[in-house]
Amino acid sequence: MKLPSPPKALRRSPPRPGQDNGRNGRNGRNGGPATKPTAKDQAVEGVAGVVGWLDERTGGSPFLRGFLYRKTPKGTNWYYTLGSATMFAFLSQAVTGVFLAMYYEPDPTRAYESASRITNEVFLGEFVRGMHRWGSTVMIILIFLHMGRTFFFGAYKYPRELNWIIGVVLVVLTLMMGLTGYLLPFDQRSFWATIVAVNLNSSGPVVGPYLADFLRVGSEFGPTTISRFYALHMLAVPGLIAALIGAHLYLVAKLGTTAPPWIKAKPDAQLAEDEV
Numbered sequence: 001m002k003l004p005s006p007p008k009a010l011r012r013s014p015p016r017p018g019q020d021n022g023r024n025g026r027n028g029r030n031g032g033p034a035t036k037p038t039a040k041d042q043a044v045e046g047v048a049g050v051v052g053w054l055d056e057r058t059g060g061s062p063f064l065r066g067f068l069y070r071k072t073p074k075g076t077n078w079y080y081t082l083g084s085a086t087m088f089a090f091l092s093q094a095v096t097g098v099f100l101a102m103y104y105e106p107d108p109t110r111a112y113e114s115a116s117r118i119t120n121e122v123f124l125g126e127f128v129r130g131m132h133r134w135g136s137t138v139m140i141i142l143i144f145l146h147m148g149r150t151f152f153f154g155a156y157k158y159p160r161e162l163n164w165i166i167g168v169v170l171v172v173l174t175l176m177m178g179l180t181g182y183l184l185p186f187d188q189r190s191f192w193a194t195i196v197a198v199n200l201n202s203s204g205p206v207v208g209p210y211l212a213d214f215l216r217v218g219s220e221f222g223p224t225t226i227s228r229f230y231a232l233h234m235l236a237v238p239g240l241i242a243a244l245i246g247a248h249l250y251l252v253a254k255l256g257t258t259a260p261p262w263i264k265a266k267p268d269a270q271l272a273e274d275e276v
């Protein structure tokens, strides 16, 4: 398979007439002094040097080029950025979450106080907590918009059914992040709202009561409920989401994206003509 060529910035620039950039021992026109490289040339050479160094040691460039530089169908538009936007929202949640975890204490006697301390005392704490809180809403809106785009463009059909199924699991896990995170500030609203949500869960068929017991760590809310929610919120669920995003993107790269439904496929005869 022919790999697409790397972007222009990473290609070595051809020597200008009469100049060989010192590659053959001579520097400038007729072996004279070299023209001084600009700061931009030096920056490009520097980046290309680092990329080359890494590539020589990892052999990663064919994989990255195959993965990143792919042909997209005619008619690809802004709606196709919703998946990447969802991924960006997830990454932002992960980064802000790491900073919040540095100060948050998942203990029923300390949780509310530690969350208030983040808002009122920690440097930029209110900003980071706000980003995390608003980011969760943004991620949920984006994931549903992305799901709508793939549905209305018919991208769930053969051969992309598995990617759709992975997507459905990602929606459930994203909603789980919302549920498990809501308890953590441990104020009156978050406490009672979580009790309602878990009671709703327990009324679900077959697995409902078991799921509710699992979340509460027993039949009632207790001192360890908050640690259970915290472990799910910051380890288990995001870990699963990250792994599934990896599988999702692998399939997007392997199968390519679907053309918008209003783009008509070329008739076979015309395809054959184009190939000549």
Ligand code: HEM
Binding pocket: 079, 080, 081, 082, 083, 084, 086, 087, 088, 090, 143, 146, 147, 150, 153, 155, 156, 160, 163, 164, 165, 166, 167, 168, 170, 171, 241, 245, 248, 252, 256, 257, 258, 259
């Ligand atoms: C964390 C959540 C998700 C992330 C980060 C994500 C990311 C992406 C990205 C980057 C793409 C390629 C660009 C694009 O089409 O937007 C894509 C494609 C796709 N996604 Fe998602 N996605 C997520 C959730 C979902 C959900 C919830 C569904 C559906 C239930 C879904 C179904 C699909 C399908 C079928 C494609 C292929 C699109 C096509 O062939 O045109 N994804 N996803």
